[in-house]
Structures are given as C-alpha cells and as structure tokens.
Amino acid sequence: MGKIYRYSIGYDIVRGFVKTAHRLFYRKVIVTGRENIPKDKPVIFAPNHQNALMDPLALVCTLPSQIVYLARADIFKSAINRPFLRFLKIIPVYRIRDGVENLGRNEKTFRQTIEILQHNTPLCLFPEARHTDKRTLLPLKKAVPRIAFQAEESGGLGKDLVIIPVGIYYSDYLEPQSILQINYGKPLQVSEFLASYRGNPQRAQLELRDALQAKLSPLMIDIRDAEHYELYETIRRLYRATMLKEENLSPHPWENHFRSDQLTIQKLEIAAKEDDSFLQLLTDKVQKYEGLKHEQKIKEDALEKKPLTPAQAFLTGAGFLLASPMIAFGWLHHALPHYLLKNHVNNKIEDSQMRSSFYFVLGMLAFSAMYVVELLTLGRLFPGWWKVHYLIAMPLSGVFTYRLIRSWKVFRNRLRLRFGLSKEKQKSLLDSRQEVISFCQKAFSAQKQ
Structure with a gap:
C-alpha cells in the first residue's frame, strides 16, 4: 500500500466528480483568505466543526492540494470502510470514548502525521475534536499543538510549520441551496512558540491552543452565550438589514451578511454586559413577536421584505x-x-x-x-x-x-x-417586529457614544 501523502490521480478524478456535485448542492460558495495559505511551507489546517462530512468537503472542494485528514477512529471499525477511508486520505485518531487501551495507538498516527508534513502535504484536523449543532466555537483540544510541536521537533520539515485557522459558515446546515462561506485566516507560526515548548511543553501547548482559538473565533459566527443562544440566532437575522444600513454595507456580496451578523452578536454581548436586564427585556419582546408569527402562520423570510403591492x-x-x-x-x-x-x-x-x-x-x-x-x-x-x-x-x-x-x-x-391578514393583524405583527429592532437599535446606538 502506497504512502498516504503521495499524489493520487484516482483521488483527483473522484474529487472532480464530488466538486461538481458540491457546487450544485450549494447556492453559492464563498472563499476568502486563500492568499494566507503559503505554498512553500508545511501546513496544518484547523477548521471549526459544525456539519460532519460537509466540513472537510468545504476544504476538499476549494483547495487544489490533496489534504490528509484526521478523523475519529470509530469510523474505521468496519474492515470494508478502511481501504475507502485511506483512499480518501483519512487516518484515525483515538479518543477516550474509543477505549483507554486504544489511546496508545495515537502514537502511530502522530508519527504518520510528522511524515506527512515532512513531505509538504497539508494536514487537517478539527481542533474542537467533535462537531456541534450550534454556531459556536467549542473549547479546543491539544491535538493540533501536540502534532505541531512534535513535527517541528522532528527536525525534518525544512521550513517553519504554520497552522491555518479556517472558519466555516453555513446559512443553513440542512437545506440544499444554502450559502457556504469558508474563511482561511492568517497563519500561526509554530516556531514562535518553540522556545516556550522547550522550557515547558504543557504550558506551550496551552499557549498555542489559546492562540489558535483567538484566531479562529473571528473567522466564524461564534455565539458564546449558551443560555441565550436562540435569542442571538433570532436577532442576528432579524437585525441584519438594519445593521447593513448602519454600517453602510451593501446587501451584496453575501460576505457583508456574514460581517453584519458578527457585528450584531458583538453588540448584543456588549449590551448584555452594560445592562443586566437587557437580555430579559429583549427575550420578552422576541417571544411576543414569535408568538404573533406562529399565530398568523407567517415566516421570517416573508417579513424581511416590504409588503407586496x-x-x-x-x-x-x-x-x-x-x-x-x-x-x-x-x-x-x-x-x-x-x-x-x-x-x-x-x-x-x-x-x-x-x-x-x-x-x-x-x-x-x-x-x-x-x-x-x-x-x-x-x-x-x-x-x-x-x-x-x-x-x-x-x-x-x-x-x-x-x-x-x-x-x-x-x-x-x-x-x-x-x-x-386583516390590516389590524398585519400592523400588529409588523409593529412587534419593529419594536424588537428599535429596542436593539437604541441599545446599540448608546454604545457608539
């Protein structure tokens, strides 16, 4: 069996077919930051993980390289799956839930990743180590720093290893013809942490992990308030058109929607810190509005545009x-x-x-x-x-x-x-929607003063 880092023409043939299907599956695929990826250095890609197989496919279908991926070991249990997964350039990483006795097998995986990077083949692993159904960044694990430091210490890379944080955003996780945006961030230079690693490996791994988390969060929609998650989700969409106008951003291109949502979340976080009652008052107004929508059987996308003439x-x-x-x-x-x-x-x-x-x-x-x-x-x-x-x-x-x-x-x-709807019901619904927007607008405008 050939080395997994070697070029595979079969892989590229299959990828061409998958890329066509992938492009048809999404309404639009937006890629930013490709210029941040060095062509002459070993690279580890570190994306957020919210949509299972669609996350690695986002990289497969937007980058020319044949990336090797680390994936959870349980998908390798079937003997039928193993050759197929290897063909797709996927290697296993073991977690505690896979059995404590299997954790030692990660040493073989880590040695393999060093060999992959030494041959300048990109590596990708998800630093959260699991996916979530929320637009939030989970606490990162230490697998990326551990592999990065071991690879650097091996002395066989030739050039400095970099970690590229990757933010992946879906306008809708489940529905076809949604928007996919992939943001490739500026590289983290692993060499900058080597002195710390040689003095205290555990501390350096934590430092690199935290630096990666700080780089990754701005590349995605990161709602950190778990208690009020649904409220943030509602407001980021409800307030989008208003935020676009306030920031003088055109509704096109779509990247402006992504930026608008990030700004709305930031302003919600600030408002919540400045006023302890803000989120509860906003929740009450949103619940009233959502109740009217449910009662009248009207969905949000019908309210985002002006009423039809x-x-x-x-x-x-x-x-x-x-x-x-x-x-x-x-x-x-x-x-x-x-x-x-x-x-x-x-x-x-x-x-x-x-x-x-x-x-x-x-x-x-x-x-x-x-x-x-x-x-x-x-x-x-x-x-x-x-x-x-x-x-x-x-x-x-x-x-x-x-x-x-x-x-x-x-x-x-x-x-x-x-x-x-009667004029009264229509007015009541639109007024309730505007009440939510105006309440946020007042709180946000106070932050500018």
Whole structure:
C-alpha cells in the first residue's frame, strides 16, 4: 500500500466528480483568505466543526492540494470502510470514548502525521475534536499543538510549520441551496512558540491552543452565550438589514451578511454586559413577536421584505406561471428521489448534523445513477451532442426547480401577509417586529457614544 501523502490521480478524478456535485448542492460558495495559505511551507489546517462530512468537503472542494485528514477512529471499525477511508486520505485518531487501551495507538498516527508534513502535504484536523449543532466555537483540544510541536521537533520539515485557522459558515446546515462561506485566516507560526515548548511543553501547548482559538473565533459566527443562544440566532437575522444600513454595507456580496451578523452578536454581548436586564427585556419582546408569527402562520423570510403591492403580486405570480412548465419538468424528474432520500435520512439519522452529509452523498450517487439510466433509456431519441446537453440540463433543472419552489413558498407567505391578514393583524405583527429592532437599535446606538 502506497504512502498516504503521495499524489493520487484516482483521488483527483473522484474529487472532480464530488466538486461538481458540491457546487450544485450549494447556492453559492464563498472563499476568502486563500492568499494566507503559503505554498512553500508545511501546513496544518484547523477548521471549526459544525456539519460532519460537509466540513472537510468545504476544504476538499476549494483547495487544489490533496489534504490528509484526521478523523475519529470509530469510523474505521468496519474492515470494508478502511481501504475507502485511506483512499480518501483519512487516518484515525483515538479518543477516550474509543477505549483507554486504544489511546496508545495515537502514537502511530502522530508519527504518520510528522511524515506527512515532512513531505509538504497539508494536514487537517478539527481542533474542537467533535462537531456541534450550534454556531459556536467549542473549547479546543491539544491535538493540533501536540502534532505541531512534535513535527517541528522532528527536525525534518525544512521550513517553519504554520497552522491555518479556517472558519466555516453555513446559512443553513440542512437545506440544499444554502450559502457556504469558508474563511482561511492568517497563519500561526509554530516556531514562535518553540522556545516556550522547550522550557515547558504543557504550558506551550496551552499557549498555542489559546492562540489558535483567538484566531479562529473571528473567522466564524461564534455565539458564546449558551443560555441565550436562540435569542442571538433570532436577532442576528432579524437585525441584519438594519445593521447593513448602519454600517453602510451593501446587501451584496453575501460576505457583508456574514460581517453584519458578527457585528450584531458583538453588540448584543456588549449590551448584555452594560445592562443586566437587557437580555430579559429583549427575550420578552422576541417571544411576543414569535408568538404573533406562529399565530398568523407567517415566516421570517416573508417579513424581511416590504409588503407586496397588488402590481408586484400580479407580476410575480405571472412569472411563476410562465416558469411552471420548467418547474413541472424538474419536479417530475427529481421530486420522488428527493423526498425519499430526505425522509430516509431524517428517520434513520439521529444526529441532525450528520443529515446533510448523508443527504449529499446519497443524493450525489442516486441522482447520478438516475441521470445515467434516463440517458440510456431515452438516449435513442436524442442524436449526437443532444445526449450531452440532456445530461447537463438534468441536474441544472433540479437546482432551478428547487430554487423556484422555495421562492414560491416565500411568495405564498408574502401573499398571506399582504392579502390574507386583516390590516389590524398585519400592523400588529409588523409593529412587534419593529419594536424588537428599535429596542436593539437604541441599545446599540448608546454604545457608539
């Protein structure tokens, strides 16, 4: 069996297929900070971990390197999985929950990581050591510092080792056609901690871990108040348009939404420190607003835009009517496997943060097989290059249909808000929403003085 750090043409062929599916799965993939990754130094990537397999795929599909990953050892239990995982350049790391007797096997893994870095192949491991279903950075473990120091002490790297913090953000963890943003941060120079390591290894590991945590947090949405987590989540979206205006940020590009959300969270944290009653008062107002939304069956995305005028309602409805043949085509070809897969994943996978990964992988395989079968079945009807056009059109029609159906649901909700509610109920709902925004605005503006 070849060395895992060596270039694999098979890996790149599979990656090309996965990258295509990955690009279709997300509405938009935004990458910032690629310039922070050195091309002539050994690198350890250290991303936050919130979405199972989709997190490593974020790096696989946005970087040219063939990165080697460390993953929890329990996925290697199956003898069938092991060759496949090795082909994907994944090696095991053992935790206490895998059995105390297995912790010693990490020494082999750590020796292997040193060899990987010595051959200038990037390494990636998740410093939190587990994923979470919250937009928060968990306390980091010491695996990254330990590997980094051992690699530096080995003396075989040739050049200084760097750690690249990576912030990964999903506008929605579970739904296809969401936004994915990957932020590659400025490198941490491991050599700057070597003197401390030689004097006190344990202290140096903690220092490097804390430095990594400080670098990683600003690259992601990091809500640190666990008690009021849902409140922060609600306000960061509710206040987004107002924050964009206050900071003179355009709604486009999407990166401004990410920055706006970070600013809102920072201001909420400051307001909570300055006034002990702030979060409770805000919670009361949000609960009132959420209650009205639930009562009137109106969702937030219908309230984020101005109420529809009759002319807008007519023109938008006409647009959906004109698009209905294309929607019907895409729906007929994709609806059954989509709903079967979604129901299967939701019913069988208990960990909600694993569902997107299962849906992506199973969907990639199922839809690809379906397209090939349809092409073979209907291919006789299409001459020459029309078969290629058909094969390209099928996945695009699925994406197009999914987006339009989602847009239709928002439009239908906006119709209900504008024409299905009495003026009194509509006003009550909009006033309650504005009350929350104004309350935050007043607290935030006081911070500027």
